[in-house]
Amino acid sequence: MSGAGTGDPRRIFAMGGGGFAMEPGNPALDRYVLELGRARRPDPRICLLPTAGGDSEEQVHRFLVAFSDEACEPTHFSLFRRGRRPLSLEHHLLEQDIVYVGGGSMLNLMVLWRAHGVDRLLREAWRRGIVLCGLSAGSMCWFERGITTSTGRPTPAPGLGLLRGSNSVHYDGEPERRPVYLAAVADGSVPGGYGVDDGAGLLFEGTRLAEVVSSRAAARAYRVAPAGAGRVAETALPTRVLEAFPAGETPPEVAELRRLRAGGPRGAPHRRSARLAG
Numbered sequence: 326m327s328g329a330g331t332g333d334p335r336r337i338f339a340m341g342g343g344g345f346a347m348e349p350g351n352p353a354l355d356r357y358v359l360e361l362g363r364a365r366r367p368d369p370r371i372c373l374l375p376t377a378g379g380d381s382e383e384q385v386h387r388f389l390v391a392f393s394d395e396a397c398e399p400t401h402f403s404l405f406r407r408g409r410r411p412l413s414l415e416h417h418l419l420e421q422d423i424v425y426v427g428g429g430s431m432l433n434l435m436v437l438w439r440a441h442g443v444d445r446l447l448r449e450a451w452r453r454g455i456v457l458c459g460l461s462a463g464s465m466c467w468f469e470r471g472i473t474t475s476t477g478r479p480t481p482a483p484g485l486g487l488l489r490g491s492n493s494v495h496y497d498g499e500p501e502r503r504p505v506y507l508a509a510v511a512d513g514s515v516p517g518g519y520g521v522d523d524g525a526g527l528l529f530e531g532t533r534l535a536e537v538v539s540s541r542a543a544a545r546a547y548r549v550a551p552a553g554a555g556r557v558a559e560t561a562l563p564t565r566v567l568e569a570f571p572a573g574e575t576p577p578e579v580a581e582l583r584r585l586r587a588g589g590p591r592g593a594p595h596r597r598s599a600r601l602a603g
Contacts, residue, residue, distance in 0.1 A: 334454030341521030377429030426463030491518030
């Protein structure tokens with residue numbers, strides 16, 4: 326597998342866990358997300374959909390803190406608090422370069438998205454080449470099925486089905502999900518798919534798995550498939566460990582991009598402020 330590209334503009338990056346919500350001192354996965362968006366624009370527009378977490382102010386705050394000092398334009402869109410003069414959801418989502426879906430309840434996420442037409446808009450965003458990404462519920466939602474703990478115990482649940490198969494997140498961090506997932510794949514109630522550790526992510530180009538990356542050496546992803554006679558096979562996938570720059574430290578190419586975009590001399594600092602949506 327490699328990230329060389331297939332010519333298909335549709336990209337989804339599905340993380341088992343990590344990013345701004347779980348690894349605030351290690352921005353490797355979030356910076357990988359931004360690099361995907363830079364195929365469209367040097368300073369990509371990135372919008373958080375915190376729906377699964379009930380539009381948690383803490384989740385939004387963490388997102389803005391993580392991205393407001395990067396070379397990007399971060400926003401969020403709340404379905405719970407749209408106000409009396411709400412922005413157009415369709416216009417806002419379809420002008421983004423990246424849509425980042427936060428964690429929380431996958432069951433609630435899917436109900437609310439369908440009620441507000443977000444499912445339709447995300448399909449259109451994917452078709453247009455807007456990068457779709459997320460962690461936890463925001464990772465499983467792209468597949469046909471996931472293993473959610475929305476009901477208090479691990480349970481299979483349907484997703485959008487943009488990607489074939491299934492996804493079980495927090496594979497190492499929440500080990501109670503794994504036996505439920507393996508049993509469901511073995512008996513055919515859930516299609517085969519992927520088990521993804523915290524800190525690991527799957528990049529899909531179109532519907533093809535192009536690359537597995539991780540923010541730390543121990544994080545892995547596994548191909549999970551039925552093996553007949555009620556058995557299941559787990560296969561560790563080749564994984565590229567991303568170069569880590571600690572939070573607050575900027576990769577040289579990002580620092581140079583900021584200087585160029587700011588129009589200032591070499592070495593001049595540049596900080597982009599966040600704007601809120603919804």
